[in-house]
Amino acid sequence: MRKSKLLMEVPNGVFLLKKDFDQESNWRSDNCYKFIYSLNGAMTYQTNRNQLILYEQQFILFNPQDEHKQLAVDDKKFLIELNPSFLNEIARFLSPMHYYDIQFASFVQKYPQLTNWVQFVLQYVQLEQDEITESTEIFLEHSITQLALILVKSAVGTHTNDINIHTHKTIHPELYKTISAMKENFQHAWTLDEMANVSRLSKYQFAHYFKEIIGISPYSWLQIYRIIRSQEMLKNTDKTILNIAMECGFSSVAIYNQLFKRLYGITPGLFRRMVRR
Template sequence: MKTLLEMSGCLLLSTNQKKVESLWRDDPCYKFIFSLKGSMRYQSKRNDLFLHEHEFIVFNPSEEHRQIAVEDHKFLVELDASFLNEAVSSITVGQRDIFFAQFIQKNPLVTQWVQFIYSYIQMEEQSENKGLSIFLDHSFTQLSVVLARTAVSTQSTDFITQPFSSVQPALAQVMAALKNDYQHPWSLEEMASILHISKFQFAHLFKEAIGVSPFSWLQIYRLMRSQELLLYTNQTITNIALGCGFSSVAVYNQLFKRLYGFTPSFFRKSYSNQIKH
């Protein structure tokens, strides 16, 4: 089954056709890729990216990548760069052009959006209703806003964990504790003790539900908190890294570059000039 729809310069593709696309691409749009069923593997110039069911990634405009394998069902939305940034600018006061981290993510709100759109399109394709184009126009705007609010990006200063509260309340409790004391050198045992389970049970549960390990989640949250300090303070990068809980500035720089493809100093210099006053 394959569905291909295009509205407002944006494109939606839903397919279970296992097409091999090993060529490198650098499309001029944002590409939201969601694993509706099964797993997928993508590759960029700096990361191997393995998506499992209900996980997603966003590639930025002109960001080189290629599809290596799709096990079952791929749900893809190409969002025109000006369309997405216009939608995002209406809800943010930060820099204009958003840049998403190259990071596999999982969020109940995003999953709900995809499942609703997928079900609606299946319904409309069996009817002669002309309302699909209007529906998709609004849906692309919704996706732009949802990604700006929930996905890790240059505009992120916090992990939005509220969507997890209804589906994984215990893990939402752990995430809240980590956020409240993110500078602390947490051990896996300390995290697991919040739920009174073993560290092995906790690590498996967290990875299964959130998509990354507890330590990876905490490190990325620390990085997100650091972004605001880079833009709005004159603190040195070393002080910011250590103050946010990183063991060294080298570890901080390495993670920042792996996610964004550029260093904290480049981010500070480039994005400070784009802040809206």
């Protein structure tokens, strides 16, 4: 049986390259943030709220004590465990008013910046694989800091107030134009035809193109963006949960509550109480 290969343990995290083709069907929870990245093939994970399927260059994040189990891996994965105190210290450095621990959203994500980071780190480590030197340890220690910074700034979580789409402006201009329109009018009940028309693509071309680049469907992205906008209202206003759901474009408060809990494991009301302590 092929075992997971430990790359390196540094003060604020652990690097692992997983090459285990067997199922890890036991439920587990860890006292760390877990960044799991799909290098090739597909991976399937189960949580107590949803099932997550990752494809190449996609990643998921598990929060400390999140229950999860791996159901299947086609090839191999890159996994990093991050010290919670370290990551939240960086979050507070970037935003001094952020005083509660981050909860990352439970869904599949994909960002070019993280793909570039993973490729760079693995290439360096593979060059030094035969002999772990002091310079390698220093490199990986700084890489953990880089990863934490990228995750805090880019990955969706309870700390997020926007989704940065600037990287798509020159590389994927049609996509950038559509996402910008969706962000500007996120309360609107967008149809796939309307989204595709902004990109000047057929709705089938657009749906495939969007999922290939972003990692999820256009409608799922829009719902997650609505959740992000609602978080600011929960933190900074006294509006009712019903009013927030309606103002953010959800068709019902039940759907809003259901999606919020699926992403974070808590209800909007509990989130509001948590951030106002």
